[in-house]
Amino acid sequence: MGYNYQFVPVGEQSLNIVFDEVIDARENRLIHSLADVLIKTELGIIAVIPAYHTLTINFDIFQTDFLKLTTKITQIIKNHSLLTSAERRRIIEVPVCYDEEFGLDLKAVIEHGCITFDELIQMHTSSPYLIYMMGFMPGFAYMGSVADPIAMPRLKNPRAKVPAGSVAVAGKQTGMYPIEAPGGWRLLGRTPVRLYDPKHPEPQYYAGEYIKFKAISKTDYYYIQKLAAAGMYELKELN
Template identity: 40%
Template structure:
């Protein structure tokens, strides 16, 4: 496994950093390390915040120091690097692509020199790892979009993107759990309700993967109604 660094971030956090690149194995290791740190139940550690290649450990600066936390977590990091990664879940997410649901699909297809359907086929032929959640409640930063589809984000962001919209920004992809401004290229929309303020814990988590599959407009309506009634079960595949 690659070398890592532990550095202080102010007086209430330390960051564990690996190589500066988007790498699924590095990210999965960070999530594993984060789980082990929380399970260790250090009295002063408050939470962990994963990103693409870093894990920030937040602690109560009135009870401990960055040096003490670094010394406590280093054995856990070394332990995690010696064991196999645990199995992960892959969520199967339905998406209606193109038209009013995906206003940027044709632009992305042109960028890739593909037809709209070929672009959808290329996009749905990959599983996408959820590297971390952020920006909005439940917004999943996923990668990696195939090179030919990796179109840069819009130069001028939209002021309103509907909840459930699925977008591309370079090699990143993600879905908007709530209505929001945004500059990603919107290629489709899922009928699933991705965020509920009354139950803010998303069904998916960082470290999971997503496999998108295409549906038509009739299927969109049926799945949306079932999801709102609580009778639609999002399927998973164990890896």
């Protein structure tokens, strides 16, 4: 199966590879696979930034130019053998407390989907979510895709403050707020894990990997929160 894409210049030393504008796991895996291949080549590429349906490439203008680079990239995309077909199947488990104290939009999402509280939890925790891209704030992972009944559109008027650790949905996307910030996603619960530490800014998860949520009680929430604050809790890998 071929891929539809085009090259768009972005200034003197950057370009975008723009694929079909869809939220599609197969297309996104191609983008991450291509990013992995390109950053290891000697084509004068300085950095790659994968997103939902685009790949931004920064390059050294003293080593290459737009025409030379796009010609090489076209050859790589056509030669599928250079692209790994294996997914990054690293799955990271994130504990979440689905309680009304933390999930301010639980009732609204339940009414939207015509489902029960237990069904909402089951739908949100049953399968791993692909991290399509990182952005918006440090450590914020855009993930998908959530089940249709809980795919409620974001708020028309965003909240001025969303607490750190909040777990939310916005349409077919789900995500976690690593720090307190404004936001309009629908809040379902909260994780006690510290998702971002400015003293150790290296993320605990990356685009192309997977997150799987695990429902926990309020008692477990506060217990894990104490462990995390003391540096005694690490996110678990499922495989």
